[in-house]
Amino acid sequence: MTLPSVSNFSAGASMVGYLYQVRIALLWAIRRSRISDFTVSIETLDDVSFEVDGEPAAVLQAKHSLNATATLSDFCPELWKTLRVWLVGLASGEVPPGTARFLIATAEAQQGSACAALGIDGPARNTTEAAKILKHAATTSSNSELKSAFDGYLTLDDTEREQLLSSIYVIPAQPDAAAILEQLQAELYHVSLHHQDLSIQMLEGWWFKRVLNELVHPDGGIPRAEIDAQISEIQESLKPDTLPIDEELDMLMVALDQLPEFATRPFYRQVELVGGSQLRIRNAITSYLQAFRQRSAWTRNDLLFDADLQKYDRRLHTEWELQYAQVCDELGTQATEEAMAKAGRAILKWAEDAHLPIRSGVNVPWVCRGSLHMLAEDRRLGWHPDFEARLKAIFDASTLRDAV
Amino acid sequence: MTAWQERTIEQRNLLNPAFCAVAVWHLARGYQTESVIFTSEQTGLPIELAFVGASLVLRGHTRDQLPGSIATSLATWVHDHPLERSAVAKGVVVLREPVREALLFGTQHGLLSLDGRWLYAHNKQSKKINRYLRASSEEVKECMRQAVFVGRWLCKAGAPPTVLALLGVQA
Numbered sequence: 001m002t003l004p005s006v007s008n009f010s011a012g013a014s015m016v017g018y019l020y021q022v023r024i025a026l027l028w029a030i031r032r033s034r035i036s037d038f039t040v041s042i043e044t045l046d047d048v049s050f051e052v053d054g055e056p057a058a059v060l061q062a063k064h065s066l067n068a069t070a071t072l073s074d075f076c077p078e079l080w081k082t083l084r085v086w087l088v089g090l091a092s093g094e095v096p097p098g099t100a101r102f103l104i105a106t107a108e109a110q111q112g113s114a115c116a117a118l119g120i121d122g123p124a125r126n127t128t129e130a131a132k133i134l135k136h137a138a139t140t141s142s143n144s145e146l147k148s149a150f151d152g153y154l155t156l157d158d159t160e161r162e163q164l165l166s167s168i169y170v171i172p173a174q175p176d177a178a179a180i181l182e183q184l185q186a187e188l189y190h191v192s193l194h195h196q197d198l199s200i201q202m203l204e205g206w207w208f209k210r211v212l213n214e215l216v217h218p219d220g221g222i223p224r225a226e227i228d229a230q231i232s233e234i235q236e237s238l239k240p241d242t243l244p245i246d247e248e249l250d251m252l253m254v255a256l257d258q259l260p261e262f263a264t265r266p267f268y269r270q271v272e273l274v275g276g277s278q279l280r281i282r283n284a285i286t287s288y289l290q291a292f293r294q295r296s297a298w299t300r301n302d303l304l305f306d307a308d309l310q311k312y313d314r315r316l317h318t319e320w321e322l323q324y325a326q327v328c329d330e331l332g333t334q335a336t337e338e339a340m341a342k343a344g345r346a347i348l349k350w351a352e353d354a355h356l357p358i359r360s361g362v363n364v365p366w367v368c369r370g371s372l373h374m375l376a377e378d379r380r381l382g383w384h385p386d387f388e389a390r391l392k393a394i395f396d397a398s399t400l401r402d403a404v
Numbered sequence: 405m406t407a408w409q410e411r412t413i414e415q416r417n418l419l420n421p422a423f424c425a426v427a428v429w430h431l432a433r434g435y436q437t438e439s440v441i442f443t444s445e446q447t448g449l450p451i452e453l454a455f456v457g458a459s460l461v462l463r464g465h466t467r468d469q470l471p472g473s474i475a476t477s478l479a480t481w482v483h484d485h486p487l488e489r490s491a492v493a494k495g496v497v498v499l500r501e502p503v504r505e506a507l508l509f510g511t512q513h514g515l516l517s518l519d520g521r522w523l524y525a526h527n528k529q530s531k532k533i534n535r536y537l538r539a540s541s542e543e544v545k546e547c548m549r550q551a552v553f554v555g556r557w558l559c560k561a562g563a564p565p566t567v568l569a570l571l572g573v574q575a
Contacts, residue, residue, distance in 0.1 A: 034573070189572060190490040292413070299414040300543070301464035303495050309412045374413060 013066050020064040020177040021047050024104060026207050027180060028060060029227055030187045039221030042211055045095055046085065051221060056099045061085065063105040064177055070107040072115040072172055074137040077146060078105060079115060083134075084149035087156075090164060101168045109172040118170040127165040131158070134165075191231055192238040202234045242361030249294050250364055254286045267377035269394060273384040274344030283352070284373050291370020312358045316372055320381045323350045328385050335385070344384040351383070406501075415502070424458060424499075424506030426533060429515050430548045431457040432525035434555020438474070442559075448522025449555060450564045451507075456573060457558060458503045459495030461551045464543075466491055470550055471557075478561040482570050493572045 025048040029040045038050045038057065045051075046059035063078040072079055082103050089095035109115035114137070117130040138150040156164065175183060184200055191199040214222055256278060262268045262285050271284045295309060327343045335343070351372045358367055375381045379391055408416070432449040439447035449457070461467050466488050471481055482489045507523070510516035517524045537545055561567050 034568075187572065189486060190493040295412075295414055296418065299418050303459075303463045303491075303498050309414055310406075310410075313412055378409075378413070380409075 013064075016066060016177050017062070017064045020180070021062045022208065022211055023177060023180050023184070023204075024048060024060065024062045025211070026204065027183055027187065029222075029224070030184075030231075032058075033224045033227055037224050039223045040227075041218075041221035042215065044218070044221070045089065046101075049221075056095055058100040058102060059086075059089075059095055060102045060104055063103065063107070065105070065107045066176075072105055072107050072109045072113060072170070074110075074114050074133055075141050075143065075146075076107075077143075078107065079103070080146040080149040084146075084152055086164070086168070087149070087152040091152075097163055097167060099167060103168065103170045104174055105170070105172050106174050106176050107172060109170060115170040115172060118165065118168050120169055120171065127162060130165050131161045135161070188231070191235045194240055195238045199234050199238055202237075203230065206230050239359070240361075241359050243298060243359055245362065245364055245367075246294055246297060249290050250366075252286055252290050254282055254289065256282060259285065265377060266379055266391060266395065267373045269391065270376045270382050270384070270387060271348065273341075273382075273387065273390055274348055275341045276345065276348060280348075280352075287366040287370035288373040288377065289370070290364075290366040291374055294367065295371070295374075308358070313371065313375060316354075316356060316368070317375060317381055319354070319356060320347075320351070320372065320375070323347050324381070324385075331385055340385050344387075348383040419462070419499075419502040421502070421505040421509035424462075424502050425510035425513070425515050426536065427458060427461060427547065427551050428454050428503065428506055428510060428523065429525045429529070429533065430551035431461070431555040431558075432516065432523045434552035434557075435559045436525065436555075437552075438556035438559035446524075447559075448519060448524040449558075451518070451521050451523055452564050453558050453567060454507065454523055455496045455499060455503050456492065456567060456571060457551065457554045458499050458506075459492045460554045461547055462499065463491060463495055466495070467547065467550050470553065474553065474557045474560050478557065478567065478570055489571060496571075496573050 021042060025040060025042055028048065028050070029038075032038055032040075032050060036052060036057075038052050041049050041051070045056055047062050048060040049056050050058045061082040063082065065078075086095065086101055090097065095101075103115075103118075109119070114130040114133040116124060117126045117133070119125050134153060138153045141150060153161070174180070181200070184204075185196060188200055188203065189196070191203075210222060210226075259268075259278065259281060267284060267288055268281060271281050276284070299309070324347060327347055331339060331343050352369055354368050354372065355365070356368050357363065358371075372381070376383070379388070382388065382391065384390055406415075428449075431454060435449040435453070436446045439445075459466070460470065469485055469488050507516065507518070511518055514526055515529050517526065537548060558567060561570070
């Protein structure tokens with residue numbers, strides 16, 4: 001007599017099945033999120049169900065076999081247990097006839113079998129043929145465990161069977177619970193070009209907790225928006241912390257005799273207004289050109305403008321605003337021209353020394369400095385306490401004159 | 405839509421509605437030309453492919469990796485360029501507003517017309533556009549040349565849902 005072994009108690013296959021379900025739910029949810037809104041639930045209406053506007057749009061049964069040679073034959077329990085669940089759901093009205101029903105299995109579908117005839121839309125799909133095969137299987141099988149499934153199926157009339165089968169899709173030969181990772185990778189390519197594995201790890205980590213929470217405290221399922229938000233968050237956190245810096249730009253130096261070319265530009269006038277020297281103006285022009293060209297290259301090469309540059313400009317403006325307010329407060333209302341110019345030079349100095357990197361790894365000083373000069377060029381900020389009025393007098397008066 | 409003054413210099417200079425509209429014009433031209441080969445009539449550029457096409461040509465890195473001939477299948481290219489696939493998917497999101505604006509601009513200024521879900525490039529604007537291109541940088545010329553190519557390539561790639569699915573783009 002052989003002694004019982006601990007392995008007799010092993011529920012390895014069941015456990016893999018449950019973990020597979022969790023992964024499949026995530027994979028399908030990500031794919032579906034590209035098409036429409038939904039809430040996804042696990043172990044409610046089915047292994048995984050997707051509801052849209054309170055109605056089940058799709059339900060999934062996930063069948064994972066550890067046995068690599070398993071196939072979906074016409075008599076197999078994977079098929080019939082699934083049909084039983086669906087028959088019950090149909091009869092009770094919980095899952096309407098129009099809902100798409102997917103059987104996802106790692107096993108292959110035997111050629112000529114009912115499962116082979118119930119694949120995704122294509123030349124091989126033939127629900128009438130499948131109905132015949134299943135009827136035959138239900139009437140001839142002697143498997144007592146599946147009796148209720150067979151009875152349930154045979155109770156339906158031909159039209160009802162056709163209707164049911166037309167909502168069923170069998171997806172065989174799917175990657176196993178470990179290999180499904182590759183499919184997840186394919187779907188999450190865009191999250192992080194440089195940290196593919198990490199982004200999946202982070203998402204799955206969150207998903208596991210979220211699913212567990214939903215199982216323990218059911219709350220109507222997990223909305224697509226939540227999944228999207230999580231993916232965005234992960235994307236944000238994995239952004240590379242550097243940006244490419246053009247070496248030639250880093251070495252750019254404007255010659256003193258080039259200064260006059262820029263003399264009519266707002267950012268030039270802004271430095272002049274506070275009494276900045278030629279050297280200072282030269283540095284302003286150099287930084288301006290460097291930042292301008294580098295940001296342009298980032299945008300042209302990488303479309304890097306959306307949140308990044310706009311956010312960056314806003315951040316710089318906010319920092320400037322504080323400096324400006326602090327300096328103006330000290331000046332008071334009766335300041336002399338001399339005092340105002342001096343105060344303006346202090347703000348300019350702040351801008352020249354500012355170290356607000358666009359990404360933590362970008363260390364050249366001219367990205368920040370030049371961007372501030374670009375904002376000065378745009379007249380969105382300035383150095384002189386009275387810069388708005390002064391610039392208006394210089395630039396807007398002349399255009400008014402020309403217009404008249 | 406962000407107010408004009410709120411936009412960065414880069415958004416104003418590089419992704420303004422006029423420039424993007426010209427790019428879409430070239431995309432539609434390419435698509436229409438290729439479509440005649442399949443059906444006897446010209447089909448317009450499906451509107452969702454305007455976003456995808458823009459994402460393929462407006463990003464320098466991606467544009468540089470486009471294949472040399474439309475004979476290369478989109479599926480193969482996507483498989484061989486996983487990083488570009490990600491970039492295109494991201495680009496579509498980033499370019500949503502600029503391209504929408506470009507379509508509005510294009511239709512308002514007689515560059516494009518929208519018939520249901522399809523965009524058509526107006527031929528009568530070719531002279532003006534060519535004049536603009538002659539005065540433009542090599543990069544701009546290249547961008548527009550590739551836009552025509554991408555238009556043809558996307559036509560060959562099949563129905564819009566297929567293209568979107570291949571590129572992992574949200575509808």
